[in-house]
Amino acid sequence: MEHLTAETFDQNARRALSDPVLHGALRHLADNFAERRKVAMGSVDDWEGLREKARAIKQETLLHLDKYLLQFVEKAEKAGVKFHWARDGREACQIVLDLVNERGAKIVVKSKSMATEEIHLNDALEENGIEPVETDLGEWIIQLAGETPSHIVVPAIHKTKAQIADLFVEKVGIDKTGDVDVLTKTARRILRKRFAEAQVGISGVNFGVAETGTILILENEGNIRLTTGLPKTHIAVMGIEKIIPKFADLDVFLKLLPRSGTGQRLTAYQSFITGVKKNADDEGPNEIHIVLMDNGRSRMLAHPVTRQSLACIRCGACLNACPVYQQIGGHAYGSVYPGPIGAVITPQLVGLSKAKQLPYASSLCGACREVCPVKIDIPELLLHLRAEITDGTAGGAAANPERKRKFAESLAFRMYGFAWSGQLSYGLGIKAARIMQKLIVRDGKIGKASGFLAKLLPPLGAWTAWRDAPAVAPKSFREEWRKTLRSNGGN
Amino acid sequence: MAETSSTISATQNGSAREAILASIRRSLATSEPFDAAWSEHHGHAAISAPVVDPVFSRDKLIENFRNNLELLGAQFALVSSETAASEHVNAVIDKLGAKRIAISDSALVKRLVDESAIEFVENAPASFLFDCDLGVTSAQWAIAETGTLVLESEKESHRLTSLIPPVHLCVLTASNVRQTMGEILELAGKDLSKTMTFITGASRTSDIELTLAIGVHGPGELHVIVIADQ
C-alpha cells in the first residue's frame, strides 16, 4: 500500500484543498459533529466535572504507569490471559505473526484498532501469507479501497456514498445503489462468512483496568463481539497507556467517550473481558493473548507536557472540532493519527525529523483543547514540539538531536529578537519599513505581491496571494502619544 | 518485513518487559523536576461534589428504562406474570414468522417458550445461529438511564445467541433494573464474569456519510420484556 507521509504534508494539504468532493464530506462532518455534541453534552450532569475527573485519573495513572501496568498484568494473568511485551511495532507484528502461524490460521478477522493501524499489522500479515479481514464497516471499506483510515472513529469519512457504492460495484460485484441499508446488509452478508471461517480474532483495547485485569472494548456494529467471541483465539493489541486504575473509573470514561466520539450517550455494545472461560465447552475463545505495546509511548512520559499525549482515549472529537482538519482531512497528515492529536503524537512516535511540519499546521485556536474529554492541552503540546524542532530548548524526551533551524527564518527571528528588544532599534526598524513600503503601498494597503517581490519576501507573497496587507501607519501610536495623547490626559 | 521462522522466545519477551518498564521509570524520573510547576497551571478546577443519584421507585425505574429503550428504537413490553410474558414471546415469534429459534440456557427463558409449538435450539452452535431468525435470552441486569441490558457470561450462556440472529428478544425481571451505570459496575464488579456485555439498542453504524444504518453485524431488532415482580 502506497501511503502519503507526514514529510510531504504541505503538498498533501494542497492536494486535499483542491478536492471538492473531500471538501463536501468534511463540511458535513463538521456541521454534524457540532450539533450532535451539543445534544450529548446536555444529556449528562456536570460535563466539566467529568472531564476534570477523567484528566485526574489519567494523570495519576501515567505518573505510576509501571505500577498499574504490573497490577493489570498480574490480575489478568491469574484469569488466564497470556501477555506479550512489544518494545516497538516490528516486535508487536512479529508476536502476532508467530501466534497466528503457530495456530496454523490463514485467515484472521480484525476489529477496528488504531494500534494495529499504527504498526501496519495488516501489511505484515499479508506479506506472510495470512489474510486479515477488517470487519468494521468503515475499515472494510478502506481495506477494499486499499487506503488508510482518514479519521480515528469514522475511517471512511472522506468517501461519499456514491464513491462507496462504486467501490462495492467494483470489488464486491453488486449493482450500483445509493441505499445505505443495502450497502450495509451487503457488508453484513459477506463478512459473516469470514467470521465463520476465521480461527483467530484480533482486536484493540479501549481501556485496561488494573484493579481487575479487565479489558473493555466499545463498538456500535457488533463486529467486536463477534471478533472476540467467535474465533478460538483472541489476540488484543494494546498500547501501554490504555490502563486505568479502578473498575469504577470506567463510569467516567463511559460517560465521556461515546458522547465525545459520536454524540451518543452510549455505544450499542460494550464488552468487558476478564480472562479466559472456565470450561472448555463454554462460549468464547479458548485463549486470550494481549500484546502490550510501547512503540514510543514510554518516552512521552519524560515531560509533563508530552505526558498528556498518553491520556488520549481516541474519541476523535479534536478532529471534528479542528478548522485545519476540516480543510484538509486526515490523509494529508500522512499518519494513521491525523488532526490535532495526530499532529502531536505522530512526531513523537515516528521521530520529530520525519514529521516536523505537523506541529506547525495549526492556528493554535484551541478548539481541540475545548472538546477534549480528558483535557489534553494540545496547543501547549504543539508549542512544546515547535520549540523542540526549532531549538531543542523545551526539554524532555522529545529532544530532537537532528534539529536544524531553517536559516532564513532563524535569521529573521534573531534579528527581530535583537532589534525589538531595544526601544531605539525598534523605532529605527519601523522608520525604515515605513520608507521601504512606499514602493508597494497603494491606497493605504498592500495588494498582491508581484512574482519577484513574492520570491524576495515569501511571507509577503503568501499573505497577499489571498489578502490585502495593511501598511505601516504614517504615524505610530507612540508618536501620537508623545505629541498629543500624553498631555491630553486631563482627569 | 523479513519472513522469519523463529518465534519470540520467553527470554525475549522477558527482556522486552524489562526494557519497557525501565523506559517508563527512566522517563518518569526525567519528568519529575518539571511536574510541580506544570501541575500548578493545569486542571484542578475544584472537582465537583460527587453526584448523588436520585433514588427512584421501582415503577419509575421501569418507566425510565422503557423511555430510553424506546428512544433507541427497541420494542418494550411490561408484563405482570410469566404467563403473560410467554404470551408475549409467542406474539413476537408470530409477528416475525420466526421458524428457527435459538435460546440460551436460562431457566426463565426455558419456562417461557412453548417447545410443543416450535423447535427451539438451546446453546446452539454458531453454524445454527447464523441461519436462525431469532435469539431469545434473559439479562442479568438493566440500566434504566441508558436503556441498557447487562449480560454476564457466568450466569447464562447468551453471548452468541444475543448477537448472531437478526432479532434479539430479551426477558428480565423488574427487580434487576437499576437506574445508573455506576450502580451496575459496582454490583457486577463484585463478582465479575469472564465476559460481561452491555447492549444498548440495535447494532448500528454511521460509517457511510454519517447516515445511520441499523443491523450491521449484530441484531437489527431488539425486543425487551420486563416481568414485574409480585
Next chain:
Amino acid sequence: MKVSLFITCLVDQLCPNVGISTVEVLRRVGCEVVFDERQTCCGQPAFNTGYRKEAQKFAKRFIEIFEESDADAIVSPSGSCAAMVKHFHELFPEDETWRHRAENTAAKTHELGAFLVNVLKIEDVGASSSGRITWHDACHGLRDLGIRDEPRRLLKNVKGVEFVELANADVCCGFGGTFSVKYPEISAGILDNKIEAIENADVRAVISCDSSCLMQIGGRLSRLNSKVRTMHLAEILAAQE
C-alpha cells in the same frame, strides 16, 4: 484607577487608531492612563514559532518594564497579547523567581473589554454608532482568557447599532500567526468560511478584540472589494457618531 497601557507592536505600527481609541475609552470611564514608551513586543511571534530564547528576552523586558509601574492594571487592546503575558511563566521552567515575577505580572494584565466589564464593572461606555454589527470571537481571547460575554455586553450598549450574532462566531479566522504564511492555502480556506458567515450576517462591520484577526478578515474583505469593514472593539467603543 491608574492603567498602564500595553499597546502591542501590531497596534503601535499598523493600527495606531486602535491605541488612540483605547486611550479615549479608558479616559472616558475615568481611568488615569500612562504609557511606558520603552515597551516593544510581548514576543508572541517568537514563542509561537518555537523560538523560546528570543521569546524569553521579550518576556523579561516586558516584566521588568511593567514591574516598575505603580499602575493598578496593565490593559491591552489585544486578547492574544494579553494571553501571551499569561503564558510568560512557561518560558522559565527552571527559574522559580522569574516564574513568580511572570505570574505576578500576568495577574495584573487584562484585555480591554474584560477590564471594563469585570474589573471596572462598566458595560456602557457612552458610545454611539449606527448600522448592523457583529462580533468575531478571537481564539486567544475566547479560549485562553475566557472572554465571551464581556464584548457582547459592551456592544449591545452602543447606542444606535443593531448587534447580530455571527454564525460560528467562535470558529477560528485562520490567522494563527506564522501559520497564515506557512500554510496560506489552509489559512485562506478557514478564512473563507468566516467570510461566508459574515456575508450571510449582512452587517456593515465585524468587530473583534484582536488586530491580527481583523487584519486577516479585513485583508480578505478588502481583496474581495466587500463593503463590510472591520473594526476593533476599542474603535467602536470610542465612537460617538
